[in-house]
Amino acid sequence: MNYLDWVILFGTIAFIVLYGTWRTAGTRNIEGYLKGDNTMKWWMIGVSIMATQASAITFLSTPGQAIEDGMRFLQFYFGLPIAMVIISVTIVPIYYKLKVYTAYEYLETRFDLKTRLLAAILFLILRGLSVGITLFAPALVLSTILGWPVSVTTILIGSLVIIYVVSGGTKAVSLTQRQQMTVIMSGMILAGILAYAMLPAHVSFGDTINLAGTLGKMNLVNLEFNPNDRYNIWSGLIAGTFLFLSYFGTDQSQVARYLGGASVAESRLGLIFNGLLKIPMQFMILFIGVMVFVFYLFYQPPVFHNTVLKARALQTEQGQQLKVLEQQYAQLHAEKRIAVDQLVNAMHTDNKTEVETTGTKVRELYKQETAVRDSVKSTIAKAIPGAKTQDRDYIFLNFVLNNLPNGIIGLLLAVMFSAAMSSMAGELNALASTTTMDIYKRSINSTADASHYLKASRWFTVLWALLGMVFAMLATFAENLIQFVNIVGSLFYGTILGIFLTAFYVKRVKATAVFVAALLAQGVVLYFYFFTDIAFLLYNIIGCAVVIMTGLILQLILDLNNQ
Structure with missing residues (x-):
């Protein structure tokens, strides 16, 4: 900002x-204050x-x-x-x-x-x-x-x-x-x-x-x-x-x-x-x-959207594990980006077989990304006991x-x-x-x-x-x-x-x-x-x-x- x-x-x-x-x-009566004078x-x-x-x-x-x-x-x-x-x-x-x-x-x-x-x-x-x-x-x-x-x-x-x-x-x-x-x-x-x-x-x-x-x-x-x-x-x-x-x-x-x-x-x-x-x-x-x-799908998001909480976790003994998981996430996203481009090209050529094949591949990579995100949440929970690891509310803000x-x-x-x-x-x-x-x-x-x-x-x-x-x-x-x-x-x-x-x-x-x-x-x-x-x-x-x-x-x- x-x-x-x-x-x-x-x-x-x-x-x-x-x-x-x-x-x-000028609101000076209870009628106006509670009912807006109707x-x-x-x-x-x-x-x-x-x-x-x-x-x-x-x-x-x-x-x-x-x-x-x-x-x-x-x-x-x-x-x-x-x-x-x-x-x-x-x-x-x-x-x-x-x-x-x-x-x-x-x-x-x-x-x-x-x-x-x-x-x-x-x-x-x-x-x-x-x-x-x-x-x-x-x-x-x-x-x-x-x-x-x-x-x-x-x-x-x-x-x-x-x-x-x-x-x-x-x-x-x-x-x-x-x-x-x-x-x-x-x-x-x-x-x-x-x-x-x-x-x-x-x-x-x-x-x-x-x-x-x-x-x-x-x-x-x-x-x-x-x-x-x-x-x-x-x-x-x-x-x-x-x-x-x-x-x-x-x-x-x-x-x-x-x-x-x-x-x-x-x-x-x-x-x-x-x-x-x-x-x-x-x-x-x-x-x-x-x-x-x-x-x-085209631009890599954070592996964990509560960046303040993640920064705190990186300073703990779990920090190295979080960095490893971030690298895995980046690799998966790079693979998924290639598959997404292939899926878009298949859509443009109306190749239904290719759409189905690449679509399946994108969904599988997305599941793997989700699994890595879940591992990140578990690691942060270990690093900072009691922390809220549900980061859905931070996605749009990020x-x-x-x-x-x-x-x-x-x-x-x-x-x-x-x-x-x-x-x-x-x-x-x-x-x-x-x-x-x-x-x-x-x-x-x-x-x-x-x-x-x-x-x-x-x-x-x-x-x-x-x-x-x-x-x-x-x-x-x-x-x-x-x-x-x-x-x-x-x-x-x-x-x-x-x-x-x-x-x-x-x-x-x-x-x-x-x-x-x-x-x-x-x-x-x-x-x-x-x-x-x-x-x-x-x-x-x-x-x-x-x-x-x-x-x-x-x-x-x-x-x-x-x-």
Whole structure:
């Protein structure tokens, strides 16, 4: 990076913080702070929903997911449009009719206080953990670039978000997310264009698709039903629908985005807008990862993408072994490069026999490279016990830092920081509103005036930001970040969704039955997580089904005992 990159990076961040603070400095009431005065148009709602969901993890981790695992992660989002239609038709009118600040207020109306508190607490746990994960991604980027400890970069980024969220609440979040999404989408599209432009002149766009397909990276749809497979069309359409129903219908970080709409119609249009555009956006990000994969077929990538960790390991007694493995990797890549050129030539001459033969050779060399990379990870783990050797989250970052021109590097880093700030801002605002309205005002101090709750919301924003910083500094993530954040959500969303679906559609089930059923369901989901290999998306169906079915059974028992 040079001075131009730093100017673009910090200029973008400073503009977002100052703009959000300036435009919302007049927020003086709890209605404006938590609901944005109900002035948002449909397109603003749609952009805000997408920006809250699309954190830095999306743009840092998703391309790496595609590079190592192909495009099949896209199936995760196939249930999203279905969920958006269901929420728009059934859930949005209920929230507007009750004029709630949070989704959990409705549960007290339908059930009782303890059920409202249970759902709110489950949300606070999962979203509080997610804030830490969201913050960890850009802190990791800045730590890698500057060589600073992750703890320092975590505090720096968290403090910047606090400034404008505390100032303007929901309105600040929504206003800044428009600028952030502009930076994000333009930067990612530019990265994909540059990845293709840097390929050798004889490689056409069609060749890149054929190469990626030959090596198994264009695996968009898997029709096989396998409960242990995280990503297939069935898990996406069925389990994904349940996940997104819970996320967008009961998660305050998303509910707050459309509760600020000017009308029911505006909120509905915003949700449909998100449902229609999210899949193409994820396709684009994954495809950028595939383009980087093809780029690395012609230009040797690092054997281990966490270069800071590798440098530390080289200073240990395992350093010599790492150097030997690096040499093996370089030799394999040189052989693979020759085979890739032969494969491209065979494609140009439409020699199917040669395509099959050379394709097999390239796949075999790629497997050998992967085996060497696995050996490198094992060696680093020996050299530095406890170190995170999953380097998938660093692949796209390394590509940006080492291959793109100055100025573009700063822009793409600004993309990651903008995404992190927009997502974290939405999460903090939701955590503050839930803590204030569902916990503090309802159960601790119910007699204060509006200005007191406004101050409380701001202090809770700061508190959750600090907790998120602590979690980001202390936690280690064995999974890659994009998977980890979805796993955390799936641990709790099924139970929360079960409570809400019971509230909406199973009228015979009362408070005590649903409360006990929810506790049991949460225990079942945690059991499946710790003691089975079932794909995490299915936790959403399991948790939801246990709440509804157990609730019905318990209510029947209670009714019989009361006769």
